[in-house]
Amino acid sequence: MTTVTNARHDPVAAPAPSPRTTAIALILVLGSIMTTLDMTIVNVAINRLSQDFAAPLATVQWVTTGYSLALGAMIPATAWATGRFGARRLYLVAIALFTAGSLLAGAAWNIEALIFFRVLQGFGGGMIMPVGMTILIRSAAPDRLGRVMSTLGLAILVGPLTGPVLGGWLVDDVSWRWMFFINLPIGVAVIALAARFFPRDTPQAAKRLDVPGLLLLSPGLATLLYGVTVGGERHGFDSPGVLVPIVAGALLIVAFVARALTARDPLIDLSLFRDRTFAAAAGTLVLFASGYFGTMILAPLYYQVVRGESATMAGLLGIPAALASGTAMQVAGRLIDKVGPGRIVLAGITIGSTGFIVFTTQLAADTPYWVLMLAMAAVGAGGGSTVMPTMTAAARNLSHAQAPAGSSTVNLINTMMGAVGTAVASVLLTGALADRVPGSDGAVAGAAGKSREALAPALADAFQHTYAVAAVVLVLALVPAFLLPRRPAPAKKS
Known part of the structure; x- marks a missing residue:
């Protein structure tokens, strides 16, 4: 059986970590913040987009799903492109394409144009995380990878924390178009910093695409x-x-x-899956990402459609979950180098699943907000303790040469299962709304336009039905997580 070769014994292993590793990680954080901000801001705006464009949820959700599909379409070719053009050059191109897509999305004149430009935006976004992870993996020692990866995870804290609030304010008081225009100064700054600090790498004789x-x-x-x-x-x-x-x-x-x-x-090196750790990490991500990321569009919709809150308030109510996620990610990233990913990920999935179950069972038209926020904080803590540690476990045994393929594969799984989860969640919610709210035909805008107070119990029941499926999927993620290693990576020998 072929196994993934550990970089410590690989004759072409990466050189000693650069003293610029921390600076590189922080620049990558800034670049990743754009993509996480973009996704979380758009989630808050789904209801407004449905109203402004007079489109049903099943159509509007393609603003999110189309973007995710474009991400996934680019990720498989990223490993080849990294070798062909070099990681530094490819990262700069990805940021530039994402920024240009943001400009066009903000100028969209109808829902079809918005979806199209979001797909273009996703083509750039799909390369940002895997190429960034490749740069980071090559610069960090295996026994320090967890700490460095947790730094990269700051983007997953800042995006969900500020995105819903910022997006809500922009949607309510400015214009939804500024959800995309806000990426322009960030993109310019990342291009300037990356060009200055990222190490130059020589394109290799790449394999044929x-x-x-x-x-x-x-x-x-x-x-x-x-x-x-x-x-x-x-x-x-x-x-x-x-x-x-x-x-x-x-x-x-x-x-x-x-x-x-x-x-x-x-296109994807399936031999990576012969390694037990990589395969277990992939299986964990398949289930956890589909349930966790796939339901992120639901909470803002629940607060706006069922409870009548503004987009800004819906964003504010998501702060506890984002704070819990970011905090847990930082703690888990530092513990994984000492404790081992298996223990951390199992604990994370258990906490997240428990939060989902509590949230689902308590969800109603008049549930106290503090109950829902505490439950979602547990979900966030579980996500922060699961996703990045799982990806770290998959990456830490990769050789220098395998880093592009490995990082591309895990990011593809994470992204595509999030897209699958989003599509399935929207389908389930659309069907549940149509069954429970006569005349809505599954449209969020149509449901919200009726007497909300009278329909609130039925609306809440539709959301509860959708969340219940996600809770089951999260619990199932415990099965592959049991196969993750329980011991930390050995220290790199000098």
Whole structure:
């Protein structure tokens, strides 16, 4: 059986960590803040976009899902592009493309244009995290990777903490367009700093890009999600317009796996999954990310549609969860180098699942906010103790040469399962609203436009139904997490 070679014994292992590692990590944080801000700001604006464009949730959610799909479409090719063009150069291009996409999204004139420009934005965003992780993995020693990765995780604190509040204020008092325009000064600053501080790397004789694999995987995922979403809109999965894309997408994905197992230079190196730690981390991310990230659009909608709150207040009510997530991530990142990822991730999933179960069972039209905020704080703490430690566990045994493929793969899983979770959550909520609120046809704007007080119990029940599915998925993530190593990485020998 082939295993992932540890960088400590790899003859082409990365050189000793650069003294600029901390500065590099902080610049990467600033770049990642753009993407996390963007996602959390848009989540708060879904209800307003649905109203302004007179579009149902199943359509508006493509502002989020289309972006995530574009992220996923770019991630598989990132490992090849890193070798072909160099990590530093590719990172600068990614930031520039994301910034340009933000400008165009802010200027969108209808929902179709907004979705299109969000996809363009996602093409740049899809490269930011995996290329950044590659740069970081190459600069940090394995026994210090957890601490450095926790620094990168600051972006996941700042984005969810400030994004909903900032987005709510922009939506309520300025314009939703500034959700995207705000990325422009950040993007310019990141480009200037990265060009100054990032080490120059020489492009290598890259492997040939697996174009057939790329043409199988990305359309396969997009087609499959499209079929699921259309099925939610039509409240059924038995029509040809739903079955054809679902089956076609599934077949394309199966064909991609078959090619990846036989191709000389596959788009995704499936041999990485022969390593138990990498495979366990991937399985954990598949389940946890779909339930955790997939339901992030729900809480702001609940507060606005069921409780009648403004977008700003919906953002403020999300602060405890964001604070808990960021704090837990920093603590877990420092403990993982001493305790081992298995123990931390199991604890994180348990805490997050418990919070989800409490939130789901207590969710109603008049539940005290403090109850919901405490439950979501537990969910946030669980997420902060799970996602980044799981990705660290997957990456710490990778060699210098395997870093691009490994970081691209785990980021692809995390991103795509978040997109799958978002699509499924919107489908479930759309169907639940249609069943419980006659005449709404599953549209959030239509549900909110009726007598909210009279419909609030039925609306809350629709959200509770959707959250219950996510809670089950999070609990299932405990199964692969049990296979993660319980011991820390050994110190790198000098």
